[in-house]
Amino acid sequence: MRISKDIITLSIVGLGGRANAYLNALEEYYSGKYRLVAVAEPDLEKQKMVKDKYNIPTENIFADDIEFMKKDRLSDVVMITTQDKLHFREFAGLLAKGYDIILEKPIATTIEEVIKMKELASKYPNQLIAVCHVLRHSPLFTKIKEIIDTNELGKIITIQHNENIGYYHYVHSYVRGPWRNSEESSPLILAKSCHDLDILLYLTNSHAKKIASFGTLTEFKKENFDEEKMADYCIDCKVEKECPFSALKIYSSQKIKSVVFDLSSVDKIRKYLGASQYGRCVYRCDNNVVDHQSTIIEFDDGITATFNISAFTSKINRTIKIMCQYGEIRACEKPYLIEVTNFKTEQTKQYEIETTATGHGGSDKKFIINFMEAYLNNGKFNSTLLSAVESHIMAFLAEKSRINGGKVEEIK
Numbered sequence: 001m002r003i004s005k006d007i008i009t010l011s012i013v014g015l016g017g018r019a020n021a022y023l024n025a026l027e028e029y030y031s032g033k034y035r036l037v038a039v040a041e042p043d044l045e046k047q048k049m050v051k052d053k054y055n056i057p058t059e060n061i062f063a064d065d066i067e068f069m070k071k072d073r074l075s076d077v078v079m080i081t082t083q084d085k086l087h088f089r090e091f092a093g094l095l096a097k098g099y100d101i102i103l104e105k106p107i108a109t110t111i112e113e114v115i116k117m118k119e120l121a122s123k124y125p126n127q128l129i130a131v132c133h134v135l136r137h138s139p140l141f142t143k144i145k146e147i148i149d150t151n152e153l154g155k156i157i158t159i160q161h162n163e164n165i166g167y168y169h170y171v172h173s174y175v176r177g178p179w180r181n182s183e184e185s186s187p188l189i190l191a192k193s194c195h196d197l198d199i200l201l202y203l204t205n206s207h208a209k210k211i212a213s214f215g216t217l218t219e220f221k222k223e224n225f226d227e228e229k230m231a232d233y234c235i236d237c238k239v240e241k242e243c244p245f246s247a248l249k250i251y252s253s254q255k256i257k258s259v260v261f262d263l264s265s266v267d268k269i270r271k272y273l274g275a276s277q278y279g280r281c282v283y284r285c286d287n288n289v290v291d292h293q294s295t296i297i298e299f300d301d302g303i304t305a306t307f308n309i310s311a312f313t314s315k316i317n318r319t320i321k322i323m324c325q326y327g328e329i330r331a332c333e334k335p336y337l338i339e340v341t342n343f344k345t346e347q348t349k350q351y352e353i354e355t356t357a358t359g360h361g362g363s364d365k366k367f368i369i370n371f372m373e374a375y376l377n378n379g380k381f382n383s384t385l386l387s388a389v390e391s392h393i394m395a396f397l398a399e400k401s402r403i404n405g406g407k408v409e410e411i412k
């Protein structure tokens with residue numbers, strides 16, 4: 001059993017966007033209740049920033065995960081927030097060192113690794129493994145779950161769930177960015193949507209039995225590159241002005257906030273976007289992940305679900321419709337709304353969900369709060385490795401089905 005304690009010591013492996021989101025939440029809600037004592041991160045600027053800000057001794061700043069893993073355990077908790085492919089080796093090494101772990105999703109990038117992680121976790125039952133399936137902590141999905149659990153609407157019969165990636169977010173992350181190529185990172189349904197498969201498991205409180213999936217890369221591929229008019233980089237393209245996917249448009253409008261380029265002059269544009277992977281023509285990248293995918297799932301108790309991921313949406317949000325015996329729940333993000341209609345009373349209720357609207361609609365913060373409360377008070381935490389393993393297996397089998405033309409896969 002973990003021992004309840006007043007101050008939690010923390011190490012971070014991979015100090016990027018996600019680690020900073022969680023650190024900000026820790027600072028906002030738990031200042032004085034945690035201490036960052038070690039960081040493994042190759043970027044020298046990030047190393048310096050974090051060392052100064054958190055007063056970390058030089059010997060506890062490591063050039064990478066391998067160097068960090070050579071040391072005995074340095075803190076209660078380690079946060080694994082590197083890119084997808086490193087998670088498995090870090091998890092395996094750090095679990096054996098005795099750390100409690102906050103692990104980013106996807107937890108691993110092959111089905112074999114995921115199964116191995118389940119095996120490893122069973123050997124260390126007293127260590128907490130918190131997977132960053134932050135949707136389980138979102139104010140919106142927490143409220144939906146609460147409504148389902150009142151049982152007023154009876155059993156869930158079927159669900160339609162959509163992940164609307166947003167065209168500009170899709171081209172940023174999945175055509176030009178780190179998750180563009182499944183060999184380098186992982187298939188879209190894993191990278192983007194293990195969250196969504198996990199939330200279906202959470203809402204149905206069931207297990208998936210069968211899965212089938214269809215989808216292709218239709219738009220963002222070399223066949224759609226016009227040699228006469230287009231160019232390798234948007235800055236040199238003759239049709240840039242009419243292209244919705246233009247890097248100049250996307251970054252100058254600051255639609256994407258995580259990467260900020262100074263585009264105030266032609267020289268600066270050439271300097272930043274002419275040489276960066278983010279300035280590339282969307283029809284000339286080394287991407288291969290699908291731009292739309294439709295998946296059908298059958299759960300143990302006859303519940304069915306369809307799940308759609310699409311790049312071709314204006315908004316970045318999720319929309320869901322849950323059809324129950326005696327009523328229906330419709331919900332969406334941004335604005336965060338839930339509408340519940342009860343067939344027995346013929347009444348419709350609406351709930352507006354208050355969120356800070358940053359970090360997955362408040363989910364990142366709530367994830368940290370729930371983790372810290374569980375950790376400080378030896379309580380339960382609901383995004384565990386076991387539930388994550390199940391959603392990841394669903395994603396791998398959906399991808400297998402998609403590659404095999406939609407063949408139904410049994411989930412054992």
Ligand SMILES: NC(=O)c1ccc[n+]([C@@H]2O[C@H](COP(=O)([O-])OP(=O)(O)OC[C@H]3O[C@@H](n4cnc5c(N)ncnc54)[C@H](O)[C@@H]3O)[C@@H](O)[C@H]2O)c1
Nearest residue numbers: 014015016017018040041064065081082083084104105132
């Ligand atoms: N939970 C969510 O909702 C969510 C959202 C986005 C991304 N993610 C996942 O979070 C993870 C991190 O994403 P990010 O956007 O923060 O990435 P990032 O690229 O911003 O951060 C990764 C960091 O790891 C560092 N790094 C690289 N190699 C390293 C090594 N060998 N040892 C230690 N550090 C190393 C990089 O320099 C970088 O600072 C990814 O797996 C991503 O898929 C999760």
